[in-house]
Amino acid sequence: MNTLILKAPYLVFLGDANDLLMAKVAKGIAHWRPEKCVAQLKLPGAKADLGLPDLSIQQAADAGAKTFVIGLAPIGGTLPAEWIGLLTEAMEAGLDIASGLHMRLCDIPELVAAAERTGQSLFDVRIPKGEMVCGTGLPRKGKRLLSVGTDCCVGKMFTTLAIHKEMERRGLNVSFRATGQTGILIEGNGVPVDAVVSDFIAGMVEALSPDNTTDHWDIIEGQGSLFHPAYAGVSLGLLHGAQADVLIVCHEAGRDQMDSMDGYLVPDLETVIATNLAMGALTNPSISLGGIALNTMNLSEADALREMARLEVQFGVPVVDPVRTGVSSIVNKLETL
């Protein structure tokens, strides 16, 4: 398979993080995949806590840990020199290392040498793995859902993880398909689509969500937005490769200005829905809108519920805030498809 695959369970490394904002990846793994987390490891003085047992590297290895996951992005994105001894110790104890940092593990000679010596693997989840393939556009069996957004950072990963979890809870046949660094570290496999050479975006998403049984759902994490001036190409390749049957459109209520993009306004939901459906129909003519995930963190409870009710009337699909309301109403609809 052309995807990264990490071995579970994990020893989650929190470094010197003082809170879980600094350790977003660790927080995501512990929240979404608690069954994959055997322990946490912090540097002396760090205050962040996942509620996992604090074990040393050797204790974690004895408890069955297979991968040491770097769960935070240190300031500057580089790997502090003082971590190298720790990562080496983890490999010597029989653990692989996984990282989503910009600075690559495989560019650090001491780590490469330790990996060779110990036979352990270094996983840089920003580096796509395996043979790169071009899209075919050929139909495949099984059902696929993709989250798309009005902008970056509106909750596309969270929404798909929540839908996947609810579908698993109901005993449905479902897989989460990660397309970004954090999603890959949470799920333990996936394709970092924004790091794939542009010729292969659609093809690698096809490979990530292959032909499956007719009752199976792939819940595919979206990236960017068709209306993002820097990243729309990634979003379109992902939309075409996913051949989604169902789109969930993600939006942050009250956000007018696009994230880090001077002069670009967040497009309206109507345009975003119509454009995604029109473009997605190229590779799956029966694509439809399955729901809207509204991030209402900046609204009061009353305003949030009022806005969600309004959008339900306007678009005729379930509207949820995955954090505030959960995603049951969307999954109810998926169960009818």
Next chain:
Amino acid sequence: MNTLILKAPYLVFLGDANDLLMAKVAKGIAHWRPEKCVAQLKLPGAKADLGLPDLSIQQAADAGAKTFVIGLAPIGGTLPAEWIGLLTEAMEAGLDIASGLHMRLCDIPELVAAAERTGQSLFDVRIPKGEMVCGTGLPRKGKRLLSVGTDCCVGKMFTTLAIHKEMERRGLNVSFRATGQTGILIEGNGVPVDAVVSDFIAGMVEALSPDNTTDHWDIIEGQGSLFHPAYAGVSLGLLHGAQADVLIVCHEAGRDQMDSMDGYLVPDLETVIATNLAMGALTNPSISLGGIALNTMNLSEADALREMARLEVQFGVPVVDPVRTGVSSIVNKLETL
């Protein structure tokens, strides 16, 4: 500048090609940039001919050649072992080597060693050069034209090269901006957008066609099609990064089935034009259709002229076949903008 730049003039290598179909790159360079070609070099028995002087490597070097350009794609895309001695000889005579082959020059140890020894450069034009940058979407001065297509291989490169040549002939302030391997080898610089990591497509096209004087035109070579199930992401990133003022839509008359894409029909011109204008408006709200380039190679002269006249009425813009009619009517329109 974040682009590849080859030194002219060139010694164009034809290998063992028996005709110019096998040496399409060489043919393109000799046709569009004759002033950059000092000589051709063939292997014994090769019958392809560019009409350039046949010189040995040393003679070409003495005549001022700076780059040995591999002008053909050998069957299988790999570099025949017997060429290595020749490429080494060229470097020893003071020439750089440029190649658009899938097999990279920089992966061939003998060539890397010869390059280090001689101080010459190996240019794999499929490998993007320089720092990769993300798109900003910020407006920039100068005017930009982009060719877009209903499919791959409909004449996007040819059309932009023809428009560039006609604008140069008229003394206009114009640059050709290459985005594919052949275009880069013809122009001597550019960005191979389909080889750029997907996060950077739009940004690298912004870098390729930077802020310029208000009377300057960038004529940007398009890639793929927004309706291509494998490559649309590349096309959208290119469209957004180009911030095109003017689109030229390229189409092959009579082609119904998309190139190498089972089950995909070529979309109709109306849809292609409307979609490109709508998506392109994100980064340049004043984008407009400047003309249609119709490849009529499969039509009789009478049918071709009739079809072009019909489309002119339908879309209200100049319709040309760059081969059959030239592109003057499009350039006339550009001069009014």
